[in-house]
Amino acid sequence: EVQLxxxxxxxxxxxxxxxxxxxxxxxxFSSYWMSWVRQAxxxxxxxxxxxxxxxxxxxxxxxxxxRFTISRDNAKTSLYLQxxxxxxxxxxxxxxxxxxxxxxxxxxxxxxxxxxxxxx
Amino acid sequence: DIQLxxxxxxxxxxxxxxxxxxxxxxxxxxxxxxxxxxxxxxxPKLLIYAASTLQSGVxxxxxxxxxxxxxxxxxxxxxxxxxxxxxxxxxxxYPYSFGQGTKLEIK
Numbered sequence: 001e002v003q004l005x006x007x008x009x010x011x012x013x014x015x016x017x018x019x020x021x022x023x024x025x026x027x028x029f030s031s032y033w034m035s036w037v038r039q040a041x042x043x044x045x046x047x048x049x050x051x052x053x054x055x056x057x058x059x060x061x062x063x064x065x066x067r068f069t070i071s072r073d074n075a076k077t078s079l080y081l082q083x084x085x086x087x088x089x090x091x092x093x094x095x096x097x098x099x100x101x102x103x104x105x106x107x108x109x110x111x112x113x114x115x116x117x118x119x120x
Numbered sequence: 121d122i123q124l125x126x127x128x129x130x131x132x133x134x135x136x137x138x139x140x141x142x143x144x145x146x147x148x149x150x151x152x153x154x155x156x157x158x159x160x161x162x163x164p165k166l167l168i169y170a171a172s173t174l175q176s177g178v179x180x181x182x183x184x185x186x187x188x189x190x191x192x193x194x195x196x197x198x199x200x201x202x203x204x205x206x207x208x209x210x211x212x213x214y215p216y217s218f219g220q221g222t223k224l225e226i227k
Contacts, residue, residue, distance in 0.1 A: 037164075044207065044218060044219075044220050044221045045156075045158075045164065045207055045209075045218040045221075046218065047209075047215060047216035047217065047218065050214070050216070059214045059215070059216075060215075061215045062121075062215065095163055095164075104152050104170075104211045104212075105211050105216070106154035106166060106169040106170075106209065106211055107154070107156075107164070107166060107209070108165075108166035108169075108175065109163075109165075109166075110163035110164055110165075111163065112163055113163055
């Protein structure tokens with residue numbers, strides 16, 4: 001069974017940092033693009049970042065560029081999101097999602113999500 | 121950046137109804153569009169990709185069509201478990217984007 005399990009969420013003060021992790025299992029992790037998508041409370045979905053299989057390409061939504069870094073460890077079948085200079089507007093449930101093997105990425109499956117709350 | 125606009129934002133319907141949700145892109149995206157279903161407190165679930173390809177395991181009452189800038193998701197006969205929020209997503213170019221969502225409620 002394909003499974004994605006996020007961890008690392010929590011309460012952090014504005015300007016603080018947090019590192020999210022996503023443990024993958026049930027598929028050949030190194031063969032797929034991987035993604036982070038977030039959802040603010042009561043709001044819609046927002047794509048955050050994508051990373052290619054070998055980390056040679058990374059893409060971000062403008063609002064997190066320079067503050068967030070997506071990375072992966074294929075040996076550990078894990079995906080990460082390092083979040084720095086956090087703002088109140090970064091408060092959301094963060095989902096890890098598997099992309100595809102190719103350039104065009106739809107997301108399937110998704111993890112259960114981890115809540116990040118940025119507040120003083 | 122490509123904006124996606126879904127209509128309607130809210131839809132009230134009954135079990136057995138046929139419903140259609142539209143997603144319009146601000147520029148052409150060929151067939152690079154996906155549809156997701158999300159229930160309260162749950163992660164989104166992929167329904168359709170490449171505009172019209174049904175994801176494995178998704179009931180055949182769901183169908184997608186369109187290309188370029190206009191796309192539709194149709195549910196041929198609503199079942200109780202279909203009441204949820206639906207999102208379209210463009211994967212044609214970065215930054216990826218989602219529509220604002222369509223909440224499908226029981227009439």
